[in-house]
Amino acid sequence: MTNEKIPYKIYLEETEMPKYWYNVRADMKTKPAPLLNPGTGKPMTAEELSQVFCTELVAQELNNTDRLIPIPQEILDFYKMYRPSPLVRAYCLEKQLQTPAKIYYKFEGNNTSGSHKLNSAIAQAYYAKQQGLKGITTETGAGQWGTALSMACSYFGLDCKVFMVKVSYEQKPFRREVMRTYGASVTPSPSTETAVGRKILEEFPGTNGSLGCAISEAVEAAVTRPGYRYVLGSVLAQVLLHQSVIGMETKAALDKYGIKPDIIIGCAGGGSNLGGLISPFMGEKLRGEADYRFIAVEPASCPSLTRGKYVYDFCDTGKVCPLAKMYTLGSGFMPAPNHAGGLRYHGMSSILSELYDEGLMEATSVKQTDVFAAAEQFARVEGILPAPESSHAIRVAIDEALKCKETGEEKTIVFGLTGTGYFDLYAYQKFHDGQMDDYIPTDEEIAKSLAKTPKLS
Amino acid sequence: MTNEKIPYKIYLEETEMPKYWYNVRADMKTKPAPLLNPGTGKPMTAEELSQVFCTELVAQELNNTDRLIPIPQEILDFYKMYRPSPLVRAYCLEKQLQTPAKIYYKFEGNNTSGSHKLNSAIAQAYYAKQQGLKGITTETGAGQWGTALSMACSYFGLDCKVFMVKVSYEQKPFRREVMRTYGASVTPSPSTETAVGRKILEEFPGTNGSLGCAISEAVEAAVTRPGYRYVLGSVLAQVLLHQSVIGMETKAALDKYGIKPDIIIGCAGGGSNLGGLISPFMGEKLRGEADYRFIAVEPASCPSLTRGKYVYDFCDTGKVCPLAKMYTLGSGFMPAPNHAGGLRYHGMSSILSELYDEGLMEATSVKQTDVFAAAEQFARVEGILPAPESSHAIRVAIDEALKCKETGEEKTIVFGLTGTGYFDLYAYQKFHDGQMDDYIPTDEEIAKSLAKTPKLS
Numbered sequence: 001m002t003n004e005k006i007p008y009k010i011y012l013e014e015t016e017m018p019k020y021w022y023n024v025r026a027d028m029k030t031k032p033a034p035l036l037n038p039g040t041g042k043p044m045t046a047e048e049l050s051q052v053f054c055t056e057l058v059a060q061e062l063n064n065t066d067r068l069i070p071i072p073q074e075i076l077d078f079y080k081m082y083r084p085s086p087l088v089r090a091y092c093l094e095k096q097l098q099t100p101a102k103i104y105y106k107f108e109g110n111n112t113s114g115s116h117k118l119n120s121a122i123a124q125a126y127y128a129k130q131q132g133l134k135g136i137t138t139e140t141g142a143g144q145w146g147t148a149l150s151m152a153c154s155y156f157g158l159d160c161k162v163f164m165v166k167v168s169y170e171q172k173p174f175r176r177e178v179m180r181t182y183g184a185s186v187t188p189s190p191s192t193e194t195a196v197g198r199k200i201l202e203e204f205p206g207t208n209g210s211l212g213c214a215i216s217e218a219v220e221a222a223v224t225r226p227g228y229r230y231v232l233g234s235v236l237a238q239v240l241l242h243q244s245v246i247g248m249e250t251k252a253a254l255d256k257y258g259i260k261p262d263i264i265i266g267c268a269g270g271g272s273n274l275g276g277l278i279s280p281f282m283g284e285k286l287r288g289e290a291d292y293r294f295i296a297v298e299p300a301s302c303p304s305l306t307r308g309k310y311v312y313d314f315c316d317t318g319k320v321c322p323l324a325k326m327y328t329l330g331s332g333f334m335p336a337p338n339h340a341g342g343l344r345y346h347g348m349s350s351i352l353s354e355l356y357d358e359g360l361m362e363a364t365s366v367k368q369t370d371v372f373a374a375a376e377q378f379a380r381v382e383g384i385l386p387a388p389e390s391s392h393a394i395r396v397a398i399d400e401a402l403k404c405k406e407t408g409e410e411k412t413i414v415f416g417l418t419g420t421g422y423f424d425l426y427a428y429q430k431f432h433d434g435q436m437d438d439y440i441p442t443d444e445e446i447a448k449s450l451a452k453t454p455k456l457s
Numbered sequence: 458m459t460n461e462k463i464p465y466k467i468y469l470e471e472t473e474m475p476k477y478w479y480n481v482r483a484d485m486k487t488k489p490a491p492l493l494n495p496g497t498g499k500p501m502t503a504e505e506l507s508q509v510f511c512t513e514l515v516a517q518e519l520n521n522t523d524r525l526i527p528i529p530q531e532i533l534d535f536y537k538m539y540r541p542s543p544l545v546r547a548y549c550l551e552k553q554l555q556t557p558a559k560i561y562y563k564f565e566g567n568n569t570s571g572s573h574k575l576n577s578a579i580a581q582a583y584y585a586k587q588q589g590l591k592g593i594t595t596e597t598g599a600g601q602w603g604t605a606l607s608m609a610c611s612y613f614g615l616d617c618k619v620f621m622v623k624v625s626y627e628q629k630p631f632r633r634e635v636m637r638t639y640g641a642s643v644t645p646s647p648s649t650e651t652a653v654g655r656k657i658l659e660e661f662p663g664t665n666g667s668l669g670c671a672i673s674e675a676v677e678a679a680v681t682r683p684g685y686r687y688v689l690g691s692v693l694a695q696v697l698l699h700q701s702v703i704g705m706e707t708k709a710a711l712d713k714y715g716i717k718p719d720i721i722i723g724c725a726g727g728g729s730n731l732g733g734l735i736s737p738f739m740g741e742k743l744r745g746e747a748d749y750r751f752i753a754v755e756p757a758s759c760p761s762l763t764r765g766k767y768v769y770d771f772c773d774t775g776k777v778c779p780l781a782k783m784y785t786l787g788s789g790f791m792p793a794p795n796h797a798g799g800l801r802y803h804g805m806s807s808i809l810s811e812l813y814d815e816g817l818m819e820a821t822s823v824k825q826t827d828v829f830a831a832a833e834q835f836a837r838v839e840g841i842l843p844a845p846e847s848s849h850a851i852r853v854a855i856d857e858a859l860k861c862k863e864t865g866e867e868k869t870i871v872f873g874l875t876g877t878g879y880f881d882l883y884a885y886q887k888f889h890d891g892q893m894d895d896y897i898p899t900d901e902e903i904a905k906s907l908a909k910t911p912k913l914s
Contacts, residue, residue, distance in 0.1 A: 007470075007471040007537070008471065008537040008538055009471075009537070009538075011468050013464075014464040014465065014466075080464070080465040080466070081465055081466075081545075081549065081839065081840050082840060088538075092538065092612075110567055111840055111841075112836065112840050112841050112842040112877070113840075114879075151840060154837040155549075155837070155838070155840075173882075173886070174879075174882035174883070177882040177883075177885050177886045177889070178842060178882060178885075180885075180886075180889055181833055181836055181837075181842065181882075181885055181889070182836065182837060183837065376638055379569065379611075379638055379639065380608075380611040380612070380638075380639060380640065381611075381612065382538065383538050383539060383568055383569050383570075383608055383612075384568075384569050385569040385635060385638065420569070422571075422631075422879040422880070423879070425630075425631035425634040425635060425638075426631070426634075428634050428635075428637075428638055429630070429631075429634045429637075432634070432637055432638070
């Protein structure tokens with residue numbers, strides 16, 4: 001079908017939807033470093049992990065060998081409600097840029113959670129239900145993950161307890177209300193509900209909270225309640241596995257029209273979207289079957305890949321989680337308060353960290369005013385109001401397309417449009433009012449934060 | 458293809474998308490009553506209308522004869538960015554209701570404007586651009602129409618001036634911000650920018666504004682600026698014409714799988730969504746080719762069809778617009794302040810009014826707490842967070858499906874899901890907090906408001 005006209009949106013038929021998640025670790029020669037027990041310094045066993053996480057998810061977390069993992073039928077049925085997501089040819093953006101490049105974006109905002117996070121949320125809720133659990137706990141920052149998990153839990157009739165970073169809880173009351181609509185309970189973090197929350201509040205009274213704090217609280221809430229487990233929306237290998245549905249669909253849609261991308265771009269906070277999008281393409285690259293450029297785009301205010309160190313570090317502020325080897329800015333690192341949107345985690349998925357370290361993937365960082373300028377430009381021609389996170393990828397896609405304009409190259413660029421910006425209009429407003437600035441951490445600040453990583457690696 | 462399994466979502470291929478709007482007036486034996494000049498009491502001429510509206514749109518407004526009107530290529534190209542919209546089989550809702558009914562919804566919320574309003578906004582902006590205008594003015598209440606028009610104007614490089622009902626402007630700052638992202642200027646109404654606004658402010662200092670006021674201001678702003686025209690997002694025949702793309706796609710998708718609906722349900726404020734959804738089906742009914750039940754659902758707090766009178770009335774508060782014959786509650790009617798969401802216009806499209814008056818369509822009204830209960834129920838199983846407006850249709854679709862459960866009938870129900878509720882979470886919050894009540898206007902209130910309709914009909 002190579003010569004067929006490429007439609008604006010490539011939809012797959014239900015029958016063309018992927019039935020497997022793709023596990024990129026199976027094709028990696030050097031596997032990502034294992035999670036370590038912070039007490040013993042030894043790799044976490046399945047038994048240890050199962051006290052915090054659902055049993056089947058632990059198995060997925062530790063599975064470095066199976067390339068394809070069947071998606072259970074009930075998850076496939078849920079996916080059918082909002083997937084396949086469209087792969088859109090950005091004809092209007094191309095025209096505006098007057099670029100010979102061909103730009104495609106995989107749009108994951110077409111579900112009420114408003115982002116790609118639902119792909120893993122429904123999987124994690126499913127396995128929790130299978131295990132006979134009563135409920136699950138989690139943290140949320142910008143709110144995309146909490147929203148997605150609330151939806152998923154509502155679908156399976158699971159209790160859902162969300163610790164929401166306090167500053168987001170207060171600034172985004174509507175995010176909280178969506179979660180409530182889906183029946184979740186939402187607690188601003190740090191809270192007095194957990195020992196670790198009380199300790200943090202004692203040490204930093206009046207703190208606005210952080211993702212690291214909220215993780216600590218959610219983990220404690222899970223392990224101290226019978227019938228509960230903790231779930232996480234990014235960073236972990238299992239999450240990248242579930243998110244591979246994005247990449248599998250993208251590849252199937254491109255293959256359907258005989259299109260081979262040159263550059264694949266994704267925003268990167270913990271790595272869930274980027275990891276999912278690139279997985280099957282990276283597999284081809286690892287197996288020597290094809291070559292692609294992969295670009296991770298991170299905020300200049302939280303540049304874990306581009307300015308962090310590849311070491312073992314704590315995943316949370318309260319240090320109750322296992323240690324992960326990752327590009328990190330140090331678990332105490334906090335992006336400047338004026339940083340809008342998500343992508344504010346101090347570390348990066350161990351899988352992506354390893355791929356980046358081996359030179360299989362590039363990374364770049366962008367300033368947030370440049371990001372919002374790209375967001376607005378994109379919205380005006382392509383219609384979709386993008387999330388700030390997604391707009392990091394838009395920025396670099398536009399920049400790459402403009403390079404093609406200079407060189408005359410007809411490159412094919414694919415980027416992940418992870419979600420919509422309906423709950424981020426406060427940030428858009430700041431941008432419009434000229435009140436948004438770009439704080440970039442100094443080398444000293446990063447070094448100071450990195451000095452506190454544990455001495456293990 | 459009758460026996461093929463019905464997918465969760467029926468998408469049409471780009472090549473299957475309708476290339477024509479369907480003009481239901483061509484099949485109506487009794488044509489809708491013409492707009493009248495309030496000064497002379499005579500039908501408005503094309504010349505008179507062209508001082509307010511774009512020339513080509515006036516032609517469409519007066520066209521009672523052409524059944525199919527070709528959609529210009531540039532509009533088709535824009536439609537391709539977000540259309541065809543999915544027709545979704547509500548398998549999960551059916552399962553939850555344990556109904557033998559088959560429920561489908563046509564989901565129009567998959568674009569950044571978040572609603573079906575974009576279908577007409579892009580058409581109206583296109584004709585304004587073709588006419589060489591500099592810009593257009595409009596009003597918006599809940600904000601869906603203003604958002605859609607801002608997007609459309611941004612696409613065609615037109616100036617867009619929106620008068621937003623003051624109470625919405627203040628309660629929905631993020632709606633305003635979306636419009637700003639698309640480059641529109643947004644003025645809270647009533648304002649001191651227009652003579653009619655100043656007059657209203659003088660008479661009612663501290664007023665929260667109303668759709669009727671905002672229409673008057675937008676019309677004045679258009680006729681007093683060279684190169685500007687006024688556009689309206691509902692009520693008019695041209696709007697129903699553009700919105701027929703919803704019904705045309707729905708019919709094409711159902712025909713593709715050999716499905717014949719028994720009941721077609723839509724929410725009704727001014728009538729744009731309902732009119733668009735039912736048009737081609739109503740055409741079959743008018744031509745005696747098929748029979749369907751059509752149900753218009755309106756809020757109990759603004760019941761123009763179910764409790765209004767079918768007479769000529771003013772379209773706006775300032776009485777600067779032509780008179781329209783319609784089911785109306787009187788141009789001074791205001792729904793109770795606790796009424797959430799849109800569907801608050803005092804009158805109903807002349808086309809739908811005529812069809813209803815002839816008994817070709819049913820109408821019912823629902824209380825808002827029942828509407829939000831249906832919205833939440835739907836969200837939890839189907840995933841989509843519906844707009845309050847759309848949830849009126851959900852309420853009645855659920856009620857009809859539950860009747861089928863009692864009788865055992867396997868009816869096929871189709872309803873219009875016009876948009877998403879991301880900007881209505883304040884109302885959801887009130888519902889969750891038990892602070893939402895149901896005010897239903899008394900007969901006396903309606904009679905008092907109706908007493909002021911002009912003595913013409």
